Structures are given as C-alpha cells and as structure tokens.
Amino acid sequence: MSFCSFHFIFFFFLVFVLYYKLPSKYQWVLLLISSYYFYMCWKPEFIILILISTCIDYFSGLSIERTDSKKIKRMWLLLSICSNLSILFFFKYFNFFGDNINAVLRTFSIPFSVPALNIILPVGISFYTFQTMSYTIEVYRGNIKAERHFGYFALFVTYFPQLVAGPIERPQDLIPQLKATHQFSYDNAVYGTKLMAWGFFKKLVVADTAALFVDKVYNNLGNNYNGWSMIIATFLFAMQVYCDFGGYSDIARGCAHVMGVNLMVNFKSPYFFSRSIKDYWSRNHVSLSKWFTSYVYIPLGGSKKGLLRKYLNNMVTFLLSGLWHGADWTFVIWGGLQSVYLNIGDFLRKKLKREHIINLKNARIQTFMSIAVTCCLSCFSLIFFRANNMSDAVLVIKTIIRDIFGFGGYINDIIQNHTMEFDVGKTATVFMGLSLLILFVFDWFNEKYDAIEKTAGLSKVVQWTGYVGFIVYLILAIPNSAGSAFIYFQF
Numbered sequence: 001m002s003f004c005s006f007h008f009i010f011f012f013f014l015v016f017v018l019y020y021k022l023p024s025k026y027q028w029v030l031l032l033i034s035s036y037y038f039y040m041c042w043k044p045e046f047i048i049l050i051l052i053s054t055c056i057d058y059f060s061g062l063s064i065e066r067t068d069s070k071k072i073k074r075m076w077l078l079l080s081i082c083s084n085l086s087i088l089f090f091f092k093y094f095n096f097f098g099d100n101i102n103a104v105l106r107t108f109s110i111p112f113s114v115p116a117l118n119i120i121l122p123v124g125i126s127f128y129t130f131q132t133m134s135y136t137i138e139v140y141r142g143n144i145k146a147e148r149h150f151g152y153f154a155l156f157v158t159y160f161p162q163l164v165a166g167p168i169e170r171p172q173d174l175i176p177q178l179k180a181t182h183q184f185s186y187d188n189a190v191y192g193t194k195l196m197a198w199g200f201f202k203k204l205v206v207a208d209t210a211a212l213f214v215d216k217v218y219n220n221l222g223n224n225y226n227g228w229s230m231i232i233a234t235f236l237f238a239m240q241v242y243c244d245f246g247g248y249s250d251i252a253r254g255c256a257h258v259m260g261v262n263l264m265v266n267f268k269s270p271y272f273f274s275r276s277i278k279d280y281w282s283r284n285h286v287s288l289s290k291w292f293t294s295y296v297y298i299p300l301g302g303s304k305k306g307l308l309r310k311y312l313n314n315m316v317t318f319l320l321s322g323l324w325h326g327a328d329w330t331f332v333i334w335g336g337l338q339s340v341y342l343n344i345g346d347f348l349r350k351k352l353k354r355e356h357i358i359n360l361k362n363a364r365i366q367t368f369m370s371i372a373v374t375c376c377l378s379c380f381s382l383i384f385f386r387a388n389n390m391s392d393a394v395l396v397i398k399t400i401i402r403d404i405f406g407f408g409g410y411i412n413d414i415i416q417n418h419t420m421e422f423d424v425g426k427t428a429t430v431f432m433g434l435s436l437l438i439l440f441v442f443d444w445f446n447e448k449y450d451a452i453e454k455t456a457g458l459s460k461v462v463q464w465t466g467y468v469g470f471i472v473y474l475i476l477a478i479p480n481s482a483g484s485a486f487i488y489f490q491f
Contacts, residue, residue, distance in 0.1 A: 001038055001041035001042070002485065002486070003199075003200075003203075003248065003251045003252075003486075004200065004203060004204055004486075007041070011034075011037075011038070012255060015030065015031075015034045016258060016259070018030055019031070019182075019259055020182075020183075020184040024181040024182070024183075027182065028151055028152060028155055028178060028179070029151070031155055031159065031160070031178070031259075032151060032154055032155045032158065034160055035155065035158040035159055035160035035163060036158060038160040038163065039123075039124070039158065039160070039163055039164070042123050042164075043120070043122070043123075046122040046123075049087055049091075049122055049125065050128060050157060050158055052083070052087070053083070053084055053087065053128065053129060053132050053157065054132065054153065054154050054157045054158070056079065056080060056083045056084075057080050057084070057132045057133070057135055057136050057153075057157075058147070058150055058153050058154075060076045060077070060079055060080040060136045060139075061080075061135060061136050061139040061146035061147065061153075062146045062148070063076045064076045064077060064136065064139050064140050064146065065139060065145065065146040073140055074140075076136070076140075077136055077137065077140045080132075080133060080136035081133055081136070081137075084129040084132060084133050085129070085133075087125070087129065088125060088126065088129050090119070091119055091120075091121055091122055091125060092121055092125065092126065092327055093323075093327045094117060094119060095116050095117060095119065095327070096327035096328065097114075098114035098115070098116060098117075099114075099116070101114050102114055123164050124163055124164030124165060126324055127162075127163070127164065127165060127166050127168055128157055128158070128163060128164075130168050130288075130291055131156075131157065131168050131169060132156075132157050133295075134168070134170060134171060134291065134294075134295065135147075135153075135156070135171040137295055138170070138171055138172065143172065144171055144172045144175075147171070147175055149179075152175060152178055152179055153175070155178050156169075156171060156174055156175050156178060159174065159178065159256075159261075160255075161251075161252040161253075161255040161256045161261075161263065162252045162256070162263055165245065165248045165249075165252070165486060166249065166252070166266060166287050166288070167249055167252070167253075167263055167264050167266040167286070167287035168287040168288060168291050169263060169264065169287070173264070174261075174263075177260070177261045177262065178261065180260070182259060182260035182261075183260075185260065188257055188258060188259075188260055189258050190456070191254075191257055191452060191453065191456075192253075192254040192255065192256070192257030192258035192259075193254065193258065194254070194452045194455065195250050195251075195253055195254030195257060195452055196250070196251050196254030196255060196258075197254075197470065198250055198254075198442070198452065199246075199247040199248065199249070199250030199251035199252075199253075199254060200247065200251065200474070201247070201435075201438075201470070201474065202243035202244075202246055202247030202250060202439070203243060203244055203247030203248065203251070203486070204247075204474065204477075204478050204481060204483075205431070205435050205473075205474065205477045205478065205481060206239060206240075206243040206247075206435045206436065206439055207239070207240045207241075207242075207243040207244035207247060207484075207487075208244075208478075208481035208482045208483055208484055209428055209431055209432045209435060209477065209480065209481040209482070210236040210237065210239050210240035210243070210432065211240055211481070211482035211484045212424040212428055212481065212482050213232065213233055213236045213424055213432065214233050214236050214237045214240055214386065215482065216233070216423065216424060217229055217230060217233035218233060218237070218386055218387065218388065218392070218396075219388070221392055221395055221396070225399070226399065226403045227399050227400040227401070227402065227403025227404045228403065228404070230396050230399055230400050231400060231404070234379050234380075234382060234383055234386070234396070235379055236432070237379075237382055237385075237386045238271055238375075238378065238379050238382055239271070239436065239439070240487070241382070241385070241487060242267065242270060242271060242284075243439065244486055244487045245266075245267070245285070245486070245487060246266070246267035248486050249263075249265075249266035249267060253265070253266075264286065264287055265286065266285060266286050266287050267283065267284060267285070267286070268282075268283035268284075268286065268446075269283060269443035269446060269447060270283040270284035270378075271375050271378065272371070272375075272440055272443050272444070273371060273443070273447055274371060274374045274375070274378075275367060275370040275371055275374060276345050276370060276374055277338065277341040277342050277345050277374060277377065277378070278342060278345060278346070279374070280374055280378060281338070281342070288321070288324075292317050292320065292321050293317075296316070296317045296320060297313055297314070297317045300313040300316060300317070301313055307350075310346075311339075311343040311346075311347075314339045314342055314343055314346075315336065315339040315340075315343070317339070318335040318336065318338045318339035318342070319332055319335045319336055319339065320335070321335045321338070322334050322335020322336065322338075323335065325385070328389075329390060330384040330385065330387055330389065330390055330393055331384070331385065333384045333390075333393075334381050334382070334384040334385045337380070337381040337384070338381060341377050341381075383396050383397060425480065427480050428480040428481070431476075431477045431480050431481075435477065
C-alpha cells in the first residue's frame with residue numbers, strides 16, 4: 001500500500017477514527033493489526049520475515065538482560081545480528097555477490113558458478129532489520145531495559161507510518177511513545193495533516209516532476225544528450241531523491257503526529273543549506289547516518305585511535321552505507337566518494353584551521369560558495385547513485401567533462417551537435433521551476449523556525465486562501481508528473 005493512493009487515505013482515516021474511539025489499553029492492538037495489514041498489502045507472505053525478526057530479537061533482548069555472563073550476552077547479540085543480516089543478505093545481496101564470485105571464477109577458468117536466484121526484494125527490509133537490530137544492541141549496551149510486552153515490541157518493529165522507509169527510530173525514543181496513552185488533540189491533528197500535505201507536495205509534485213527530466217536523460221543516454229543536459233538532470237535527480245524520500249518521511253511523521261507520536265526529522269534541507277559534506281550528512285537521511293555512526297563508526301574506534309584510523313573508519317562506514325542503498329558497485333562508489341569528501345574536508349579543517357578551503361572576508365559570499373561546492377560534490381556522487389550501471393556513469397562524466405570544458409571541440413560545435421531537449425512538455429517545465437521555488441522558500445523558512453507551525457499564527461483568511469491555492473496547485477501539477485513509486489522502496 002503506497003502512501004500516495006486512495007487506498008491509504010481511506011485506510012489511515014479509518015485507523016485514525018478507530019484509534020481515538022477505542023479505550024487506550026486497546027490502541028496498540030489496532031495499530032499492530034493495521035501495521036500488519038499495511039505491510040501485507042504488498043506481498044502477504046513476506047510478513048513471515050518480519051515475524052521471524054520480531055521473535056528472534058524479542059527473545060534475544062530478554063535473554064541478554066536476564067544473564068550476567070558477558071559471553072552469553074554476546075552470544076544472544078550475535079544471534080540477533082547474524083539472523084537479521086542473513087535475511088537481508090539472502091534477499092538483497094545473494095545475486096550481487098554471486099555475480100562477482102562468478103566473475104572471479106571465470107577469470108581463473110574455474111569450472112564452477114554460483115546459481116542466480118529469482119528473488120523478490122521484500123519492501124522495507126533494509127529499514128526494519130536495522131531498526132530491530134538497534135533494539136538488541138541497545139539492550140546489550142545497557143541503555144534500555146528489554147521490552148517484556150511482546151505486542152508493544154512487535155508494534156515497534158512494524159509501526160506502519162515508518163515501516164517501509166523509515167525514519168529508523170531508536171527503541172528508547174519510539175517504544176515509550178507507543179506505550180503512552182494518547183487522547184485526541186486538535187493541534188496534533190492539524191499539524192500532522194499539514195505535514196502530510198507538504199510531504200505529498202514534495203513527492204507528487206517536485207519528485208515526480210523531476211523524474212520526467214531525469215529518466216528522459218539517464219534512461220536514454222544513446223540519444224546524444226550534451227553535458228549541460230546531464231548536469232541539469234543530475235541536479236534534478238538530487239531534488240528528486242530529496243523530495244521523494246523527504247516527502248515519504250514527512251507523510252510518515254504527519255501520520256504519527258496525528259496519533260500523538262513524534263518521529264524524528266529525517267531531512268533538513270540538505271542541498272540548499274549544507275555548508276560542508278559533514279554538515280550535509282547531519283541533514284540528509286539523518287536516521288540512517290545516526291545508525292551507522294552509533295553501530296558501525298563508533299564501534300570501529302571512531303576518531304579516538306588516530307587520524308588515519310579515523311579516516312579508515314569513515315571509509316568503511318560509508319562503503320557499507322553505499323552497499324546498504326543498493327546491491328551494485330555504483331552504490332559502493334557513491335559511498336566511497338562521500339567518505340573521500342568527508343576525509344578531505346576534515347583534513348583541510350585540521351591543517352588550515354578553518355572550516356572551508358576558500359576563506360573570504362565577506363561571510364555571505366563564503367557561505368554561498370561553501371553551499372555551492374557542497375551541492376556540486378553531492379550531485380557529482382549522485383551520478384553513480386542514479387546511473388543504471390557503471391558504463392552509464394562513466395559516459396555521463398565523460399560527456400560533462402568534454403562538453404563543459406570544451407574537450408574535443410568548441411562549445412558552439414558541441415551544443416549544435418548534441419541535444420538539450422528534454423521533450424517533457426512546457427507545462428511540466430513551468431511546474432518544475434515553480435515547485436523548486438516553492439520548495440526553496442519553504443526550506444528557507446524552516447531554517448529559521450518551524451514553517452508549518454508558523455502558519456497557525458496567520459489570519460484565517462490567509463490560511464484558507466493558502467490551503468485552497470495549495471490544493472489547486474496540486475490538482476494542476478500532479479497530472480504533469482511521472483507518478484513514480486517511492487525510490488527508497490527498492491532499498
């Protein structure tokens with residue numbers, strides 16, 4: 001069941017009404033049943049995987065807490081981690097590693113091959129396995145008590161607003177909220193509904209319109225597009241990813257807020273206001289960044305074992321993050337580039353005793369240049385993230401270098417001999433420009449204060465004028481978008 005469907009709207013409205021009609025002691029039952037139904041709408045049999053993870057981690061948590069033996073604690077922790085990673089590996093990475101092993105075997109003429117399996121990737125598997133693993137790790141570390149109520153723990157694993165694409169919540173943040181008594185709040189309902197509406201705008205208008213331009217170029221590289229077209233398509237892909245996943249997160253947060261639960265902010269204007277790659281990763285996919293920092297980077301030693309070890313830990317963490325996003329070398333390279341950016345930036349800060357390479361007297365110019373450089377670096381890495389394969393990524397980079405810098409011919413000749421026509425229609429182009437402007441203005445306000453909360457202080461006339469205008473804009477813009485599925489469902 002997709003958020004962007006009438007099925008979900010009806011489903012959520014029904015859950016919302018029943019949630020506040022039921023006695024508080026039964027609210028968790030409704031949410032658990034609803035969450036299982038929500039997930040089973042995709043492929044019912046995959047609910048078995050969630051039940052397996054839930055049972056293993058529930059009993060692992062209890063067993064870790066009940067024993068004083070560090071060896072036994074570690075054994076239960078490894079059982080939890082290995083079982084979750086094994087499920088994730090089989091469904092997501094088996095064929096990837098099998099293909100690479102077969103390539104090595106062919107190189108040495110070894111007459112053996114790993115068979116390819118026809119495996120369907122369960123939606124959201126990367127998210128809920130990471131969330132449930134965080135529970136047993138936190139219990140092992142002594143940061144939380146094991147949850148004894150199986151129903152509440154199962155709800156933590158499957159809570160439908162953030163089940164299939166996050167944000168990845170910590171158990172100490174989410175479980176107490178799920179166990180709390182929630183009474184209907186008009187303010188919560190209004191704020192949550194506005195947040196959902198903004199999420200729908202980001203997904204259905206910005207992301208899906210950007211997809212028209214991006215897919216036109218990246219899926220048809222043989223059409224002789226020039227470097228400028230590829231730069232535009234790559235920037236729009238950055239906007240597509242941000243608004244696709246950010247839109248999902250906003251809808252999830254809005255749904256939860258209506259029912260009195262606060263989920264973490266997962267995106268904080270990563271492309272418009274990040275002044276460095278380090279700042280970028282404090283704004284982009286925040287829940288995943290915190291997960292890898294807490295459970296990979298810090299256990300590896302973090303920054304406490306010397307500069308070289310810190311850079312190596314960054315590299316390992318981001319390579320794993322890249323692999324988490326997809327079973328392909330393009331994602332691994334994307335993760336590797338992020339670590340290179342981060343390590344170089346850290347090195348320059350330490351050696352030059354300043355935040356950025358260029359240090360101008362005018363703070364505004366410096367800030368603008370820092371944001372521009374960070375955005376360009378992030379977009380460059382996204383070439384690998386979006387490309388259908390490594391050959392396509394290399395072709396895009398070569399074309400950009402050749403055309404932008406004039407390698408291989410004069411600029412005029414290049415423009416004349418290559419197409420820059422996206423062929424998506426003038427209406428879609430106009431809506432793309434207007435939507436990006438609206439997105440920027442909203443994010444700019446959000447940098448200063450909660451933009452959605454601020455609308456409550458406006459006059460009723462202004463508010464209702466804005467609501468009507470927003471709805472009209474959605475009605476006009478959505479038919480000119482791609483209507484594509486959420487990108488992160490494939491992760």
